[in-house]
Amino acid sequence: METRDAENWPDAAAPPATTPTDRVRERLLRAVLEQRLPPGAKLTEDEIAGLCGVSRTVVRAALQALSHDGVVVLERHRGAFVAAPSPQSAREVFEARALLEPAVARAAARHADAEALARLARHIEAEHAALEAGELGRAVHLSGRFHLVIAEMSRHQTIAALLGGLIARSALVLALYARLPDTLCERHAHGALLAALTARDADAAEAAMRRHLADLLAGLDLAPRAPSKPDLARALSTG
Template sequence: MTDPKLWTSETVAADLERAVHEHRLPPGTKLGEDDLAEAYGISRTIVRAALLALSHRHLVELKRNRGAFVAQPSVREAREVFEARSLLEPRTARSAAERMTDEELDLLRANIRDEHAALDAGEYGRALFLSGQFHVEIARIADQTTVEAFISELISRSSLIIALYWRRRAALCETQAHHALLDAFASRNGALAEQLMKSHLLDLVASLDLRNVSQPPTSLREALNR
């Protein structure tokens, strides 16, 4: 993290977002301004701008006079995030399938290959990140920058949701669904891609434990609105 590189608020935010996405920074982690400033070798000014950006993406929660924490999405929020994804992603997958070039198809293939490699190497965080990038890449291929930005945010938030609510099951169901999507893309079958994405998202929520019991409030304080 202490690269000789020149950090800006954008690069710091991206670096932190990736760390969150890869579960190196679990939900609830305190992100102290001084700590980060020292870690990156910059002043608190830049750190604050980065944290502000992440809070706007709902990846970080800012508590007045108490600091920044990696967000802990509620069960409610978890449902909403996947509800939003189900509105955006299936149609976007259809558009992508209809515009897909061979080069873009190769990019998606490479993504799945890298994810496999990461899994084999035991790098689960990296595999999770790549799995998310697959979805973002689809939005990019659909050539819808605006929708892509929304999906990108939702994907990152989904990573937090998975960290909190994932229940152990088969680990490879993910790549299976992505393989099926890839086939639909390869045959430029938009309707199929839309349907597969819809099912994929339903499978994802089904793999979560979103019962209302045992809400995350790690501390009693959280349970009582500070």
């Protein structure tokens, strides 16, 4: 985390980030979504404040905002941690997405314009590039943003905002429970979505989205692992 990051973004989905709180929030969110901060990581206020060159006040505000999206969890008098969704939570997140996103895809197909479609195409390119470069975390992040761009295309600001949080949590879920780097699957699914949207075929877009989400959920391994703390306790008791 340096003071200034001018990495190449596939598009202007995260433009200037005007307020300091938003800047810190964006940076933390990106670090989490690109898996540079693993689930469960402690987020010390002073440390972040020092790193970002702001006071704890704004860091606290950013952490609160992130906690509201379920990306970090705040434990009173203990601090902020990157969320580590339980298998139950993971299922719920994808269930919620399965309820919202097919309708979003349908609406996006209606409002698809050339510029937005170009953005989506560039996004797929960027995902592909990240995978080629072996930057798995970055690829997951970009994959999430792909869905968010579709949500923005749908012009449903309210639902898009809800999906923002759900998609962010999905990145954490993938970090914890992905069975294996489902690379080609992703790429093909997003391609199919883009094709349906380009054809303005609402039925196809909805179907593609539904299938894609089902595939994502099916690609998870939600039984075995357990959260770190109970895991330790049980491991020692049985050992």
